[in-house]
Amino acid sequence: MQLYLPIAEWPVNMFMIFGVGGAVGFISGMFGVGGGFLLTPLLVFSGISPAVAVASVSAQVVASSASGALSYWRRKLIDWKLAAYLLVGGMLGSGIGVEVFALLRKVGQLDLVIGLCYVVFLGFVGGFMTWESIGTILANRSQNVPPPKKLRQHGVLHGLPFQVRFPRSHLVISAIPVLALGLGIGFLGTLLGIGGGFLIVPAMIYLLKVPAAIVVGTSLVQMVATMSFATFLQAASNHTVDIVLAFLLMVGGVIGAQFGAQIGQRLKGEQLRALLGLLILAVGIRFAVELVVTPADRFSLSVPVGGGAK
């Protein structure tokens, strides 16, 4: 069934968008990530302008993260204080992101920057996660459990000033890396139309040493807030949020996420990380191929102002 999107000014197949939202929601529920890094490229591929896709996906990320956060809230697996610190950085990053987004769109390099960022971040994070988790799986299988790393490893990050206590995470850490992480995620999230779950989850586990059980719920809360802010900014300054598109994605995504979460709970942590790592790596490689392979058409059209098609 054809549906005309009022802001994208583009007709889409309603069930196709709904299905895409559902499939990505399934993945996001399973891994506790927003799924924006899959959704935005899929929408662009179906003819929606990158500007509208990025902005509308941020609204969708709000919905899917809110739904996920709620279930972690019930199980009390959220560090609210840590989320608040991440959020302060996130707001600032989001504000910078919207400005940079508009600037890149104007000079015609938005696609390139998005592509490069995807390759770099997805490739790096995906590669690292896959390598780390497969190592863990192999070690467990051979019963050769490596000696547990000393908890409270005090690396460089932990020697910084402004130490703050996060009781829920049993963590005492400087506020600087927490704020910086929030800022980086807020910036990239707004620029790339992703919640940044796939970046913040590993960063919290490996850099901040937040207990794994707390990480997903806390990052979801941070995502809800940062992406709400991003959605508002995109709507207010770039006029690119298509609420009809976002709503279809949300409904599909929220439903899909419920089923994904059920599957996710049956898998072990390292299995989940290996699967997510491979998925992220695959998307990253796809973007790398696109940058390197001679394009079928070297020319492209874009309408400089407004949220119109192309």
Add this chain to the structure above:
Amino acid sequence: MRALRLLGSLPARAGLVLPLLLGAGSAGAETLVFEPSTKRVEITSNFSGTTLTVYGTVERDATTVGRGGGYDVAVMLVGPSRSVVTRRKDRLVGIWVNRDSRTYVAPSFYAVATTKPIAEMAPVSTLKAAQVGLDALILPETVPGGVEVLAGTVAFRDAYLRLQRRDGLYREYPGGVRRLGQNLWAATLPIPAEVPVGRYKVRTVLFGDGSALAEQVSEIEVVKTGFEQQVADLAAHWSATYGLLSVFIALFTGWLGGVLFRRD
């Protein structure tokens, strides 16, 4: 049929004037009279494209000279102008990057139906002067840095036209004008679902013996209606409210989903 509006309505187009054989209103000239099937194309939520039909006649009087070759008619639907950047990717340290670009201020939509293939109706110079057909379309071009040139770069112009054709926004329909009688004709112009909104010109040009004999222009509008219009208005004029509303809808949907599908 609407009253005749004779020949004076050609819009100023880069200083071009349609070469008419005879002055407006003079005896002996053919005139075109036409009426589009609708004055208003409404885009609703399930809009999947439509068709514009234009009926018209060629009017002559007793003093009109006979045309051995008969008449040909071109009917154009021309969308509001907008600026479009055409970019070309070039390889830069191994990756493909948008480098050179040209900006065209051109119709956002251009469909032309004709009685026979455009090239067979009149010489290129006549087609150019009458602005009939995609090859004849004048595309003033702006190079990066803001310099406007009238004679554009062929590679970019070709790419622009090709991409607009691919997207269904620029189309030629040879044979799209049917003759219903000696002087009566009907044109069918498909309007795709991707059609941009705005005020459109319906231009008709009459050809005979390889010359442009007469031209008429009318207008139709393509508008979003109902819900689509309200959403677009809200987003454009009340963007902060729209933004807050979007966030609220997202939060509510997420919350509702979490409650409805609660399994723990």
